[in-house]
Amino acid sequence: MLYLKKYFTEGLIQFTILLSLIGVRVDVDTYLNSQLPPLREIILGPSSAYTQTQFHNLRNTLDGYGIHPKSVDLDHFFAVRRLLNQVRSLDHLRVPSTELNAWLVHRDPETVVSAASQSSPSIALDNGGSLEDVNTSEPSTMRGAGNTSESTYSLSGEDNLGAVAPEVSQEQDNRGSVDELSKEDIDLIDILWRQDIDLGAGREVFNYSSRQKDGEGDKQNESNEEAGVREENWRNGINLQEGQGVTLVDGETGESIPEELSSLGTQTSMSLQECLRLLEATFPFGEESEFQAADTASELGGPAENAPSTSQGLSLPAPLPQPDAPLDLEQQWQDIMAIMELQEMDVNNTAENTNLNNNLNNTGTDTIESGTVASFAGSQSSLINQDVSLHQASLPSCSQELPSLFNSELDNSAGQQPTLLRLSSSNSSNINSTFGVTNITGLLLPPLNNTNNLTTPSVLPDPFVSLLEESMLDEISLLDLAMEEGFSQAQASQLEDELDSDSGLSLDSGHSPASPSNSETSCSSAASSSSTSATFSEEGAVGYSTDSEVATAETEEGAVGGYQPEYSKLCRMSYQDPSHFHNFPQLDSINHNHTYNLPLASSYPEQPQLFGSCSKKCRDKHLQQTKVHPPREFIDKQMSRDERRARAMKIPFSNEKIVNLPVEEFNELLSKHHLSEAQLSLIRDIRRRGKNKMAAQNCRKRKLDTIINLEQGVQDLRRDKARLLKEKMECLRCLKQMKQKVQMLYQEVFSQLRDEEGRPYSASEYCLQYTADGSVLVTPRSMTLEQSRKPDKKPKDKKK
DNA sequence: AAAGCATGTCATTCT
């Protein structure tokens, strides 16, 4: 039985730790590595009882200064601090900003003849030389919903400076679209641009020509005049860069054939770079696997693809694909259970949801300027910044269709889903590494003729934001609870006093750090300061004492042979307030009589009343009487062994004094009396056992608290895990939407391509292919296969 | 009477 007992005690602790480990192991680090405290902190934080050395280090920390190093309250303190850090981190949630950059497809400036009548246009599908990437990664909070599209569009216009400038200048002279850029717009551009820099966007992402020309120093204090000059530069087409064209690759020779794409007029600017960016963003871990993963998710998700989510917000989580370590069945089931558990736990926050939705709607109504497929800017309310800017892709047909598309769909997706994806566009090597010369047609066009998916984008009411908010609020409320229960300001200040007391044992401190011992502290300090008035806590269980009245009571008995019942324990030891544990059902069954070390006096039910109404003298008197009246056998029975021994050995002072007196006073007491060796030995044993008894009680209490804290920690981790799983599912959903958009854009571009004779390319024979340098090729499918076998072979194509 | 629990005690280690 003892073995089982031990096994259970240890096993429970180990089990809770294991649960914690398992709980966070799944996906958490993959997604929000920076948001979660390290496992070590999670484990060790709330269970500081196992990190004793930290107690002593706490004095050196600002936050922990007020806590006695030996106090069990440290557990609570650690928990509170951990939770506080979590909430703080939630305040500035560090979710990678999502950026989606699209690129203008424009004609080669050299081949541009006129704006409208292009007999031999070419499509610039490049980012390498002509189009520079602009990273628009402002935090969503910095944007109002109203100006989101405006600012993003402005950036798009600015972005077009280098490569598109000639085209834009001509076209816009005709159409006057960019002429609408006022100085306010320019200022706004600069503000946003500076924000980008402040937010850590690398300089390189801004290295388009005009910026280079402006120089870094000017950027700090750029005035409106400068902005105006820059605007002038745009219109004059300064900083032209060589464009690149779409190249047609001969299917048989493999040579790149300059292709005049007649039907792509001036206005036919395609956003294949959008596709690139979208793809890069969509498949950050490798296109094939991720596509598969997304597909798998969508398939397993079943009708959730197009069907609105239920009120629960999410369908049951499908086995979540993971690029590296797919979840096993058990883990998936656990995930499901965790989400369901979270859904049960989640609290309604309809107000926040409403606000979010409003913001989303605002974003969704952003207009898109003519000829510009711009601005899927992130929602302000979204926790994640989604910057998706399709730079000046001015395709005639697209300009008609895509805006509506993006209005209806992209805004929805952009605003509603805090995604963890980072659609990085600043690193073109990503594209290279991710796609290389890979033909994305196979990925994008499996349902070549199936445009249903394109025209029926899934518009899903998004429960995720609300759920995330809820979970955040849950944690906040948890913190509040913790703060209220365990660590109020007043209590913290009280704890400072305990630092002076070496007897900072706080048995009932697990839930109320300050409650432990006003009396104890005063007693101990008083005992330390005054050697004559032995104002010390009478009983051994220091942590239980809260009765200040009793605390100041002195035991003056001390008569040789006159054993003085330890009346003071009566009130104190009965204090053990069960309400301290009302929050812990585990302890409900523990209704101990903590008067175990009460002497005989406490055994009489009438004593408390008498003592409560008696003065000290009165009590002494009464004790003198009770000492006589109770049956001797009863008294003997109630006394502890040591007390009996002490009485038998005629120890001239009480066991309380023996146990609780400070060393100096204790030795002084011993020196005052002439005691035999046996008496001295007994006294030392009594003191040792008494101290050890208290220590044992504290130790057991600490064990319980540790277990309780671990349980709480496991619950917290489970909730975090469920929340993260929800986020992951939302990301997958967003991924799927993005994929659909990319597919749609691809088809849009491809359908606009014409050969020399003005005929459209056959999708079954040709496909668009991206090369390492960012250009896009129209390649026969047979070539694609070959190239995929020879990835090093670079097609010599004509860029447009 | 056995099981289970709470508590006390001892031995040991650590601070």
Next chain:
DNA sequence: GCAGAATGACATGCT
């Protein structure tokens, strides 16, 4: 080196 705290192991008493 001592005092005391911490803790595992065991003993004891009670229900």
